[in-house]
Amino acid sequence: MTDFVMPSLGADMERAKVAEWLVKPGDRVKKGDVVAVVETHKGAIEIEIFQEGTVAELCAREGDDVPVGGLLARLSAPGEAPAERPAGPPAPPVREMPRAGPQPAREPKAEAPPAPPRPPVPPAGPRAKVSPAARRRAAELGIDADALAGTGVDGSVTLADVELAAQTHAAAAAPAEEPAPARKTRGGFDPAEMRKAIAAAMGRSKREIPHYYLTGTIDLGTALAWLERYNDGRPPDGRLLPAVLLLKATALGLRATPQLNGFWEEGAFRPGPGVHVGWAISLRGGGLVAPAIHDADRKPLPELMAALRDLVGRARSGGLRSSELMDPTVTVTSLGERGADAVIGVIYPPQVAIVGFGRIAERPWIVDGLVTKRPVVSISLAADHRASDGHTGGLLLAEIDRLLQEPERL
């Protein structure tokens, strides 16, 4: 028997609400199956399972708010008799986030019998470090700062942790007031919650990651001329956007500079298992997500375009999958045709780099000693100095430029 727990869908997620189960006890599941839909500040996310077996028990109910690491379901392995609960060693304890402060009533008060006293929450090891600002704010909000999971330096509880906890509690309290059935509509995110989650993740990034920055300008004349010929005569569904060329060139460049593709975790760099590019997508109504395009370096351009189109559609309407939020090894942000000239990004922890493209614009440019008009784009790299140095970053930018001069080979 194995536990299936709430995955962490990014550094800015602490918990999520189970909106809908798509499997029931007795169902066989295999790696990659979508088994549930949860609601997060990024909207409705389809949760995939990465174990094989038979669903033995659904432990979280629809409508339950479950912390990252909290038990969702139990599975029996292939061949294991589903009912044999005691088989094997006891399941490891679930990494349950300590809850703080007064617990919001889960059931509607009317039908609730006198609640049995809750067992005291055991303190999670030694007393947590709490920053003075965090302690002050926690006192204002009536939150027990010592019971929070800290994300600051050496695990200390920071102001952002307190704010996030306050917001999470507010969100958790809401369902108690309207005892409605679990909302099953897909899509839709709370812009205010997303704002807070972005604030927490970006705050952590700026506190913890020693960024270094490089910029350059790339002549896209050859690439865009090639693209125009490619698109000419194709129906709209078969056309490519310039963004796809930038994405592919970046993915190939990262394959050549693996120090920039991966994670900084526990004081060391861990290379990504593939080039899974998190593509920053701005959402209508504010906020953004950067879900993964898996193995972007190995997808031919038409396939990459289809993947991008599908991803943008699902990011905006709901229906992103858990793996897309968990797997990005790097982020790329492209401002498109109406954006600013340049963007210098903030790394999404625990990633170690973000590549930014500005607006493609025509500029005077020197080709073969003559000033001429060319479409150019600014490129930037913000990278984690703990994991790499500027020299490596420079190699990446040069490689992306080189690749974009030979678009037919992308």
Added chain:
Amino acid sequence: MTPDRIRAVLLEELGNIAPEADLGSLDPGADLREALDLDSMDLLNWIAAIHTRLGVNVPERDYAKLATLADAVDYLAHAAEKGGRSAG
């Protein structure tokens, strides 16, 4: 196809792309990208929808001729009249 019918289809598809927009108050002479905050993916999706719904395959070099709702209705009414631009 009448201009009114074309306009209705165009607005319906813009509504799918920008569901939060108040299309009733859209100025027919306003730049659609600016007015509805469309990016290049949105625009391509709209062009693809036009292809599906109206059978007009707008080439990339003509995108600028569909910059406003009024321009787009004109362009598509002409294209439909000529009938030569049908599905590809």
